[in-house]
Amino acid sequence: MFEVKQYDAVVIGVSAGGLAALGEILPQLDKRIPVPIFIVQHVSPDSDNFMPTHFDSHCHVSVKEGEDKEPPEKGTVYFAPPNYHLLVELEKTLALSVEERVNYSRPSVDVLFDTAAEAYGDKLIGIILTGANSDGALGLRKIKQFGGLTIVQSPETAEADSMPRAAIEATDVDHLLPLSEIGVFLNSLLMDKGA
Amino acid sequence: MNQEPEQIENERLEIKLLLEAIYLKYGYDFRNYACAHTKRRLEHRLNVDSMENYSAMQHRLIHDEAFFNTLLLDLSINVTEMFRDPWVYSKVRELVVPHLKTYPFIKIWHAGCSAGQEVYSMGILLEEEGIKERSQIYATDFNELILQKAKQGIYPMDVIREYTANYQKSGGKQSFSDYYTADYDNVVIKQSLKDKVLFSSHNLVTDGVFGEMNLIFCRNVLIYFDRELQNRVFNLFYESLCPGGFLCLGSKESLRFSSVADKFEVVSGREKIYRKKR
Structure with missing residues (x-):
């Protein structure tokens, strides 16, 4: 019998071109989506919480900034705060840190992916979107090693293609998807599991 | 696999x-x-x-x-800047300094002071507000090596541009270069600022109360502690503050879910400035 695999969380790493890319994906997500979604979007250290506020009013799911020690809830999107790394503890609560920049970035995609891979193991979906650096490539590889599902935005649909290309080079990714299909894909993958 | x-x-x-x-x-x-x-x-x-x-x-x-x-x-996390989160310092000027000015003698504790950047930022702020001479800053960290660096007050030239921008955003009233002397690739904080600071070794996890403070600064230290340890440290701060004393935490830290939440009032939510109830 065909067994539908269950996933417990989604992590997304995105840099240059992120506002438009996330603006395509996040509003498509079903509000009953049964997992939390964690996002590292590279932003300048002194930016405000525009992104979570903006998306919260344009999406079916709720969107907020991740807080230290917060237990994540399904149907909710958590952004890493500007100038803080976002981590996931093994108990699946969120944690923040101001340790050194990783890949010149704080928040860094690798830090989120690395800790989420350990916390969620093969129940994790990792997604790399548009960006002009290589942050997230190692993190995505770790998600794959731990049995999670890896998705990369197809470089030709990315505003900046180096981040997707670096991820593809580092990992044998499971799905290369055009930007327009990622939201729908997540819905079908995650919403069908009771069927 | x-x-x-x-x-x-x-x-x-x-x-x-x-x-x-x-x-x-x-x-x-x-x-x-x-x-x-x-x-x-x-x-x-x-x-x-x-x-x-x-x-x-x-x-x-x-x-x-x-x-x-x-x-x-x-x-130990030693990533910090002078006037890190500049808007916090402008709020301290606006909401905390007027109260500090009413005291004949002012005691300030920087807990987890790292290499001293935020300590000297406070010194500059006090000087510009005209209360430096009657203030004493206590700066503590558990790491002796870092404390030595903090005492020296020497920072690489290439971060000074960032510090200067922060200083200006924080409502600084002078030219930032008034507060250091350049020495090849480094800058050295001027002696009159260093003189106001007493550096000492103190471990928030294992050591005790530090008495009768008017203001405690402890930013981006508590996020590394679990809830239990956070509560221990919040209690330590409560005990170390004079009635009406102020506590300033990191931007993403909060007293909200702690065991001392009802013993403090919120002075400024975004800047995480709290005041011990009288």
Whole structure:
């Protein structure tokens, strides 16, 4: 019998071109989506919480900034705060840190992916979107090693293609998807599991 | 290929034993630090020194104090800036300084002062507000090496541009270059600022109350502690403040869910400035 695999969380790493890319994906997500979604979007250290506020009013799911020690809830999107790394503890609560920049970035995609891979193991979906650096490539590889599902935005649909290309080079990714299909894909993958 | 969850569990057990070994041998207590963060710091050292596993690391730190000191630096976060989060300093000028001005003598504690950047920022602020001469700043950290750096007050020239921008955004009233002298690739904080600061070793995890403070600054330290340890430290701060004293935490830290929440009033939510109720 065909067994539908269950996933417990989604992590997304995105840099240059992120506002438009996330603006395509996040509003498509079903509000009953049964997992939390964690996002590292590279932003300048002194930016405000525009992104979570903006998306919260344009999406079916709720969107907020991740807080230290917060237990994540399904149907909710958590952004890493500007100038803080976002981590996931093994108990699946969120944690923040101001340790050194990783890949010149704080928040860094690798830090989120690395800790989420350990916390969620093969129940994790990792997604790399548009960006002009290589942050997230190692993190995505770790998600794959731990049995999670890896998705990369197809470089030709990315505003900046180096981040997707670096991820593809580092990992044998499971799905290369055009930007327009990622939201729908997540819905079908995650919403069908009771069927 | 799936990594066995058992491997993660085993690693976690090894790390627990390693932290226990640090505590038993050297007295530094990292047992209630946030795990994911601690593991990343230890993993960094594991990779840099190409060690087999955390048990090997444990063996080495017990027998090799120099190695332990390196590890101690790895485990302390020393990333900060002068006037980090400039808007916090402008709020302190606006909402806290008017109260400080009513005291004949002002005591300020920077807990977890790292290399001193935020300590000297406070010194500058006090000077510009005309209350520096009747203030005493106490700056503490558990890491002796970092305390030495803080005392020296020497920072690389290439970060000064960033510090200057922060200073200006914070409502600075002078030229930032008035507060240091340039020395080749470094700047040295001027002596009259250093003179207002008493640096000493203090561990928030294991040490006690620091008396009758008017203002406590402790920013981006508590995010590394678990809830239990956070509550211990919040109590320590409560006991160390005079009635009506102020507490300033990091932008993403909060008293909201702590055991002392109802003993403080919120002075400024975004800047995380609190005041001990009288």
